Amino acid sequence: MADSGSSEEVAVICNTDITSAESENNIINTMVERGTVLLRKMEISVAEADKRTGKNTVNMQETYTVYLIETRPAESVPEGGTPAAPDTLWRRYSEFELLRTYLLVTYPYIIIPPLPEKRAEFVWHKLSADNLDPDFVERRRVGLENFLLRVASHPVLSNDKIVFLFLTEVDSRLKSLSAMLRVKNPDKRFMGLKHYSDELNTIILQLLRVRARVADRVYGVYKVHGNYGRVFSEWSAIEKEMGDGLQSAGHHMDTYAAAIDDILEEEEHYADQLKEYLFYTDSVRSVCRKHELIQYELEMAAQDLTYKKQQKEELATGAVRIFSLKGMTSKLFGQESQEQREGRIAALEQSIQEGEEAIKEKDAECQEFVQKAWTDIERFKEQKDKDLREALISYAIMQISMCKKGIQVWSNAKECFNKM
Numbered sequence: 001m002a003d004s005g006s007s008e009e010v011a012v013i014c015n016t017d018i019t020s021a022e023s024e025n026n027i028i029n030t031m032v033e034r035g036t037v038l039l040r041k042m043e044i045s046v047a048e049a050d051k052r053t054g055k056n057t058v059n060m061q062e063t064y065t066v067y068l069i070e071t072r073p074a075e076s077v078p079e080g081g082t083p084a085a086p087d088t089l090w091r092r093y094s095e096f097e098l099l100r101t102y103l104l105v106t107y108p109y110i111i112i113p114p115l116p117e118k119r120a121e122f123v124w125h126k127l128s129a130d131n132l133d134p135d136f137v138e139r140r141r142v143g144l145e146n147f148l149l150r151v152a153s154h155p156v157l158s159n160d161k162i163v164f165l166f167l168t169e170v171d172s173r174l175k176s177l178s179a180m181l182r183v184k185n186p187d188k189r190f191m192g193l194k195h196y197s198d199e200l201n202t203i204i205l206q207l208l209r210v211r212a213r214v215a216d217r218v219y220g221v222y223k224v225h226g227n228y229g230r231v232f233s234e235w236s237a238i239e240k241e242m243g244d245g246l247q248s249a250g251h252h253m254d255t256y257a258a259a260i261d262d263i264l265e266e267e268e269h270y271a272d273q274l275k276e277y278l279f280y281t282d283s284v285r286s287v288c289r290k291h292e293l294i295q296y297e298l299e300m301a302a303q304d305l306t307y308k309k310q311q312k313e314e315l316a317t318g319a320v321r322i323f324s325l326k327g328m329t330s331k332l333f334g335q336e337s338q339e340q341r342e343g344r345i346a347a348l349e350q351s352i353q354e355g356e357e358a359i360k361e362k363d364a365e366c367q368e369f370v371q372k373a374w375t376d377i378e379r380f381k382e383q384k385d386k387d388l389r390e391a392l393i394s395y396a397i398m399q400i401s402m403c404k405k406g407i408q409v410w411s412n413a414k415e416c417f418n419k420m
Contacts, residue, residue: 037152037153037154037155037158038152038153038158038159038163038164039074039149039152039153039158040074041073041074042071042072042073042074042152042167043070043071043072043073043074043086044069044070044071044145044148044149044152044167045069045070045071045145046067046068046069046070046141046142046144046145046148047068047069047070047088048067048068048141049065049066049067049068049137049138049140049141050065050066050067050068050090051063051064051065052064052065052066064092064093065092065093065137065140066090066091066092067090067091067092067093067096067141067144068088068089068090069088069089069090069091069148069167070086070087070088071086071087071088071167071168072086072087087168089168089169091166093115093118093140093144095166096115096144096147097115097118099162099163099166100112100113100115100147102162103151103157103160103163105289105293106160107156107157110154110156110157112157113146113147113150113151113154114147115143115144115147116139116140116142116143116144116146116147117140117143148167151163152167183292183295183296183299184299185295185299186292186295187291187295187370189374190288190291190292191288193284193287193288193377194284194285194288197281197284197285197288198281198285200277200281201278201281201282204274204275204277204278204281205278207274208271208274208275208278211267211271211274215264215267218260218263218264219260219264222256222257222259222260222263223257223260224257225253225256225257226253226254226257226258228249228250228253229250229251229252229253229254229257230250231250232246232247232249232250232253233246233247233250236250241420242420244419244420245416245417245418245419245420246416246420248412248416249412249413249416249417252409252412252413252416253409253413255409256405256406256409259405263398263402266398267395267398270391270394270395270398273387273388273391274388274391277384277387277388280380280384284377284380287373287377290369290373291366291369291370291373294362294365294366294369295366297362298359298362298363298366301355301358301359301362302359304355305352305355305356305359308348308351308352308355309352311348312345312348312349312352315341315344315345315348316345
């Protein structure tokens with residue numbers, strides 16, 4: 001899949017040039033004309049999944065899954081005719097995430113359909129926690145198809161041209177969306193916090209997966225000890241002098257095997273504490289995204305103000321720095337009258353004044369957000385450190401207690417054997 005991160009594409013996505021954006025809209029397929037629902041015009045499916053291997057952004061080899069999107073016009077096929085061959089392209093799960101992020105930012109008033117889970121989370125008994133497990137990949141394929149169908153059937157989302165490009169263009173400008181939402185001068189504190197939140201999310205997920213696997217193994221070990229109890233009891237039936245000791249030892253083994261249910265139930269409490277902070281990482285990232293959006297709006301307002309000041313300077317001096325349709329018109333049909341020029345300058349001065357006021361308000365909003373957000377972030381950090389430290393210590397104490405109970409069971413069995 002080709003990358004599409006050029007500055008020209010970013011300019012189109014950002015819609016900074018109204019004229020070019022309007023021209024582009026005119027050539028978009030009629031399936032996304034205003035007032036239509038995409039699903040009525042197009043059949044959409046996620047037909048299959050495939051495992052791929054390649055290098056990631058840090059030049060390290062990785063294995064990942066891609067999903068085949070198939071689209072074809074929803075036209076009636078004459079009897080005996082052959083349906084049109086579908087258009088196809090492959091997308092990674094991360095691209096679906098980027099599309100949904102774009103929809104969340106662009107349509108904050110709409111309840112955006114959810115994506116299926118990215119990872120096989122918190123799996124304990126029997127189910128595989130491997131992201132490349134065929135059953136998990138199939139469930140996610142169905143979930144991704146459902147996501148696309150819900151978006152394509154929505155009366156507003158289905159009209160978005162980025163949604164259409166996501167479904168139809170291999171050389172999509174979707175990756176440029178991240179550039180659109182990426183500020184020029186990001187706050188390093190929020191960038192660091194977002195990175196930390198991503199890392200913490202990954203670590204807690206790994207910890208929960210390890211815990212699930214260990215719990216599964218321990219459960220099996222405990223329950224197998226019940227076989228000791230059964231064998232010792234059967235053995236005691238054929239012994240006279242050794243019978244009582246074997247029977248007692250078997251009873252201790254049965255007690256040991258039954259104890260694991262209560263142990264794992266208690267362990268779930270500590271797992272829930274970890275899960276709480278797993279979900280907290282999403283809340284932290286939301287704060288970072290909100291700051292990024294405010295900063296982005298501030299930078300766009302400053303950019304717009306700079307452009308208006310440049311227009312005013314050009315009108316006042318008659319010097320044109322960049323090519324424009326109005327500049328060519330002036331050359332072809334003559335210059336504006338002094339009165340017209342003064343009227344435009346006055347209008348620009350008013351617009352510049354309003355722009356400066358808007359920037360002051362947006363800058364104050366940004367500073368207020370940073371102050372309030374960082375105060376709460378510091379509070380959250382203290383709370384997180386305290387809660388997770390206590391949860392890990394309590395979990396360790398529980399594990400020590402479980403091991404001591406195991407030692408006690410075998411010590412009791414040893415005493416039973418000594419009395420035989």
